[in-house]
Amino acid sequence: MRTKKSLLAGMALAVTMALAACAPGTPAAPSGGSGSGDAGGSTEPIKVGIIYSETGPLGEYGKTYRRGLEAGLKYATDGTSEVNGRPLQVTFLDDGGDADKAVTHAKDQIGQGAKIIGGTVVSGIALKLAEQAEQNKVLYISGPAATDAIQGVNDYTFRSGRQSLQDVATAGTFTEPDGKIVVFAQDTAFGQGNVQAVEAVLGAQGAEVQPILVPEDATEFTPFARQIIDANADMVFVAWAGATSGAMWQGLSQQGVLDQTTVVTGLGDRSTFGAYGAASDKIDFLNHYFPGCCDNPVNKAMVDEIEAAGGTPDLFSPDGFVAGQMIVHAAEQGDDADAMVSALEGWSFEGPKGSYTIRESDHALLQPMFQAKLVQDGDSWKPELVETVSAEDAAPPEKKQ
Incomplete structure (x- = not known):
């Protein structure tokens, strides 16, 4: 209204x-955990490449995103860092605000078997990583980059933050x-x-x-x-x-x-x-x-975990936390990127800001x-x-x- x-x-x-305040509610049941293995019985690590600005003009935003992501992965796996019995192997790479550097990192991670790429605060970099996701048929979950251009850009690209x-x-x-x-x-x-x-x-x-x-x-x-x-x-x-x-x-x-x-x-x-x-x-x-802004159990869990790790929750903390939730939910499908996409499309869940839904038609992340x-x-x-x-x-x- x-x-x-x-x-x-x-x-x-x-x-x-x-x-x-975001409506209080019951915390979402953490996805993943230490199960007995995925549908194929694999115990191999699930490789995830996170490309973000540790340095560069937006380095402070990148650090906030990373702290949120680490908290989100811990929350979504109930502290095990495993999904269906498979360890999450997360590699953090600094793009320094440089698109060419980010693309090089993405290609390297994909070449090493990563099926999930995440991150970046920089809108121009997000577009380049979205191209890599489509070309290589891997899942890409953008970070705080707010560009509207990645909305519906291809089947393999999602976002964990808001857009302009x-x-x-x-x-x-x-x-x-x-x-x-x-x-x-x-x-x-x-x-x-x-x-x-x-x-x-x-x-x-x-x-x-x-x-x-x-x-x-x-x-x-x-x-x-x-x-x-x-x-x-x-x-x-x-x-x-x-x-x-x-x-x-x-x-x-x-x-x-x-x-x-x-x-x-x-x-x-x-x-x-x-x-x-x-x-x-x-x-x-x-x-x-x-x-x-929010009074709900998921936000409290995020804030408590970030502070316990010596950080301070800030503007882009939920972008990282939600990325962790999305990564774990996708990884529950095994190594099939198309299955990951199907699992994320239309998914509704409780996050730090309240109730989120990934719109199936264009992957917009609807949120308060x-x-x-x-x-x-x-x-x-x-x-x-x-x-x-x-x-x-x-x-x-x-x-x-």
Whole structure:
């Protein structure tokens, strides 16, 4: 249901970097465990290659993903690291944010007998790994990469995180479907992509979409703030990244934009919580995950395991955890990649964010999203849940084959 800001309806727009309580329930029965062997009686290891950014521009996101994945594998195998009596042999490989390096790793792992490839935070790398999956008929489960391009790209490609269209759909819950939305972004491929996504999702629902694109090297934001005010929009969707973020938010705040209309942006990882300064309590945030968003046994299991291992749960922890659940469920089918695909298509399960379903037609991972706010906590800021957006309301449009 679409609601106005005054009703605290939810949104969470998504930078590739980031974007009530989940209904409590019974924890999903862990898949796998130490059984007596698969259908063929094999006791050989199940080889899994995880290609992710341990280093590079998104290295911190990669580390968060890996901690979640290790927790998810432990949870889904009930601590045995085995599936039907076969040990999981998981190899972690650093792509460093480089697509060629990632492809080399994938080919090497497939050559060594891996039937499952997972990982990457980088959208461009996800597309390259999806190509390898189709060419070699192995299962690929993408990580936090949010690109919509891998939705339905081939039979062998799935994802364990959310995608940008889900961020945009969540953003749409902050306004009426026929309202006016300004997309305020840098005039880059990233900014233009957000404009296109908002037009595709919210424009299709009847919204009037007006882009206001700012040169990437801009440092003075007063004239652009005035354009936003003159647009008299029902909602301003901000998609911004980089070193000018602080100055941009200060400019919007000083010119009164945050007092005039609903301003929505994506809430990233915990390192960004202090970036909005005094504007923090005037911004509505769409969110993919933060540890306090969900009150369910699976989320508790994930948080407890990550903390016990010395880590800190963060934005992309569930992407790794869910990947672990999906890997184990697929591996229960043995070494047949087509059987793995069939097992994942249409599968519903309980994960850290609540109930997930893998849509059979295009492999979109349907999942709840969240509305959040930042509240002052001493000298810092912390997120609080405002509303859960249902998996159905946040679902991306179905991609026809």
